[in-house]
Amino acid sequence: xxxxxxxxxxxxxxxxxxxxxxxxxxxxxxxxxxxxxxxxxxxxxxxxxxxxxxxxxxxxxxxxxxxxxxxxxxxxxxxxxxxxxxxxxxxxxxxxxxxxxxxxxxxxxxxxxxxxxxxxxxxxxxxxxxxxxxxxxxxxxxxxxxxxxxxxxxxxxxxxxxxxxxxxxxxxxxxxxxxxxxxxxxxxxxxxxxxxxxxxxxxxxxxxxxxxxxxxxxxxxxxxxxxxxxxxxxxxxxxxxxxxxxxxxxxxxxxxxxxxxxxxxxxxxxxxxxxxxxxxxxxxxxxxxxxxxxxxxxxxxxxxxxxxxxxxxxxxxxxxxxxxxxxxxxxxxxxxxxxxxxxxxxxxxxxxxxxxxxxxxxxxxxxxxxxxx
Amino acid sequence: xxxxxxxxxxxxxxxxxxxxxxxxxxxxxxxxxxxxxxxxxxxxxxxxxxxxxxxxxxxxxxxxxxxxxxxxxxxxxxxxxxxxxxxxxxxxxxxxxxxxxxxxxxxxxxxxxxxxxxxxxxxxxxxxxxxxxxxxxxxxxxxxxxxxxxxxxxxxxxxxxxxxxxxxxxxxxxxxxxxxxxxxxxxxxxxx
Numbered sequence: 001x002x003x004x005x006x007x008x009x010x011x012x013x014x015x016x017x018x019x020x021x022x023x024x025x026x027x028x029x030x031x032x033x034x035x036x037x038x039x040x041x042x043x044x045x046x047x048x049x050x051x052x053x054x055x056x057x058x059x060x061x062x063x064x065x066x067x068x069x070x071x072x073x074x075x076x077x078x079x080x081x082x083x084x085x086x087x088x089x090x091x092x093x094x095x096x097x098x099x100x101x102x103x104x105x106x107x108x109x110x111x112x113x114x115x116x117x118x119x120x121x122x123x124x125x126x127x128x129x130x131x132x133x134x135x136x137x138x139x140x141x142x143x144x145x146x147x148x149x150x151x152x153x154x155x156x157x158x159x160x161x162x163x164x165x166x167x168x169x170x171x172x173x174x175x176x177x178x179x180x181x182x183x184x185x186x187x188x189x190x191x192x193x194x195x196x197x198x199x200x201x202x203x204x205x206x207x208x209x210x211x212x213x214x215x216x217x218x219x220x221x222x223x224x225x226x227x228x229x230x231x232x233x234x235x236x237x238x239x240x241x242x243x244x245x246x247x248x249x250x251x252x253x254x255x256x257x258x259x260x261x262x263x264x265x266x267x268x269x270x271x272x273x274x275x276x277x278x279x280x281x282x283x284x285x286x287x288x289x290x291x292x293x294x295x296x297x298x299x300x301x302x303x304x305x306x307x308x309x310x311x312x313x314x315x316x317x318x319x320x321x322x323x324x325x326x327x328x329x330x331x332x333x334x335x336x337x338x339x340x341x342x343x344x345x346x347x348x349x350x351x352x353x354x355x356x357x358x359x360x361x362x363x364x365x366x367x368x369x370x371x372x373x
Numbered sequence: 374x375x376x377x378x379x380x381x382x383x384x385x386x387x388x389x390x391x392x393x394x395x396x397x398x399x400x401x402x403x404x405x406x407x408x409x410x411x412x413x414x415x416x417x418x419x420x421x422x423x424x425x426x427x428x429x430x431x432x433x434x435x436x437x438x439x440x441x442x443x444x445x446x447x448x449x450x451x452x453x454x455x456x457x458x459x460x461x462x463x464x465x466x467x468x469x470x471x472x473x474x475x476x477x478x479x480x481x482x483x484x485x486x487x488x489x490x491x492x493x494x495x496x497x498x499x500x501x502x503x504x505x506x507x508x509x510x511x512x513x514x515x516x517x518x519x520x521x522x523x524x525x526x527x528x529x530x531x532x533x534x535x536x537x538x539x540x541x542x543x544x545x546x547x548x549x550x551x552x553x554x555x556x557x558x559x560x561x562x563x564x565x
Binding site: 026027028029046047048049051071072073075076079358362 | 387388389390392393396415416419420423424427
């Protein structure tokens with residue numbers, strides 16, 4: 001029996017390799033979220049239906065390929081994998097279960113910057129979150145960090161760079177930000193848009209339009225562009241004159257939803273203004289780097305999530321709704337369910353509550369739901 | 374304190390053990406009995422409900438105190454499948470109208486745990502197994518309506534009452550499983 005790490009699963013998903021998953025969580029948990037991939041096939045049978053053996057599902061299991069058994073935290077998948085192994089199947093289980101999968105970040109290099117630095121994207125496949133690290137001249141900036149702060153700090157240490165600036169494009173509602181923790185641990189400056197930060201109880205540097213932040217000797221410019229709509233403070237960044245970090249305003253195949261921090265009706269006008277005026281004035285050659293992806297199809301061949309702004313103006317449905325009333329209807333009617341525990345997540349990102357790690361994990365369970373398509 | 378016939382201490386155990394042990398203990402219990410499962414693993418709630426549904430047991434509800442959940446599961450009993458024989462019946466809507474009547478007494482013959490999580494306000498709790506001994510407390514002048522989850526246990530209760538000389542006895546069909554009216558919860562936990 002093989003113990004299979006999330007990093008291996010991530011590489012196989014990105015490479016579009018065939019993968020057979022026996023997911024032994026209960027049906028509700030499975031329907032809510034699962035490991036997605038173009039060549040991933042699933043069989044969902046709860047572990048408690050397999051306690052008497054696997055005879056009833058044998059005709060649905062592949063004989064000539066490894067079966068990856070997955071559960072919530074690992075325990076049940078080990079038990080089921082043992083049964084399968086006894087029956088002669090080639091089998092492995094996901095180390096740490098879906099909990100580990102939700103926390104795994106795959107670093108993907110986006111580019112060498114023209115002014116001499118590097119830009120990395122951290123793809124959280126299990127939850128659809130995207131974080132970034134800009135490295136230049138021995139310094140690093142991190143944008144929209146997730147709560148797995150060690151991953152970012154270890155990455156910086158391995159490259160011998162010092163984290164000097166940590167930024168969040170907005171106050172997140174779907175996942176817990178690691179921004180403040182990284183800033184506390186490294187002495188870096190933590191930047192937040194002040195309009196999203198009126199209730200935060202810690203000190204931060206106010207990130208407002210036309211602010212520029214320098215990273216390293218090579219002076220990589222992070223230029224803030226106020227773009228409200230998902231939240232009232234949502235701010236986009238232009239890095240090295242080439243990359244547009246859109247936060248949760250614009251995604252590859254969808255646009256941000258305006259209802260997680262207030263009233264959709266109030267912010268729909270801001271969202272339209274940001275997408276249909278402010279971004280439109282920017283160069284179509286900018287590469288859009290969002291804070292999330294929604295479906296696995298949004299991944300490029302190398303696992304990254306990015307596209308030219310000009311291409312998105314041609315292909316993203318949310319950018320091509322001429323009629324304002326229709327646009328309003330799309331982003332305020334038929335909204336997907338709100339993310340799990342999003343109110344508590346906002347409270348935590350404001351510093352108002354400090355639940356333990358296990359509770360934080362549970363708060364983040366489930367798929368990302370920041371977009372409307 | 375919610376009554377149960379058996380208690381399983383699964384505190385500190387991780388998945389899959391709470392379900393594995395629950396399953397084993399339920400096998401040794403009698404039909405209709407209620408098991409309390411104490412667990413500290415947050416995943417147990419959803420799994421226990423899903424498991425109970427898949428094997429036909431009844432997940433009654435849970436209460437949480439400190440970091441311990443107490444789940445109540447009732448073993449699916451023969452009486453749940455038996456034929457209804459008692460001829461005098463009303464449906465849930467008719468019962469609602471009858472509840473206004475001052476002489477009406479509504480007797481809920483489900484287990485105490487089932488009653489605790491959700492019952493019709495004013496209903497008198499007498500689990501079927503205690504009916505024989507507690508019947509003496511009931512006045513034969515009243516109009517009795519008997520309710521359970523699906524109408525089967527109450528069918529048996531009606532026959533017992535009539536055999537002991539109660540004249541005005543009516544079975545409520547289907548009962549609590551389809552009850553849409555007002556509900557009272559005396560334990561504060563969540564019911565299924």
